[in-house]
Amino acid sequence: MTDILSNPAVREFLTSLIAGDLNIATEFAWIFIATALSMVGGAIGGMILGGKDIGYQFSATLGALFGPAGVIPAMILGFTVLNLLPNY
Secondary structure, eight states, X not given: OHXXXXXXXXXXXXXXXXXXXXXXHHHHHHHXXXXXXXXXXXXXXXXXXXXXXHOHHHHHHHHHHHTHHHHHHHXXXXXXXXXXXXXX
C-alpha cells in the first residue's frame, strides 16, 4: 500500500482530487463516485417505495439502475459549466 501512495502520479492525482482542481482524471473520478452514491441512494429509495409490493431485492435492483439516470447528466452539465466559468 505504501508503494501505491508513494508513486508520484498517484500522489499528484490525489492532491488534485482533494484540492478541487478539474482535469479529465478528476472529472471521471467524481462521475464514478457520484454514480456509485446515486446507485446506493436509488436502491434504498426503491426498497422504501416498492419493497412490500414487488419484493425488496427486485425494487433495490430497479432503484439502483434508475438512480444514476438523473445524476450522470447533471454531473456532466455541472462540469461543463465549471470549465466554462473561468473564461468569463
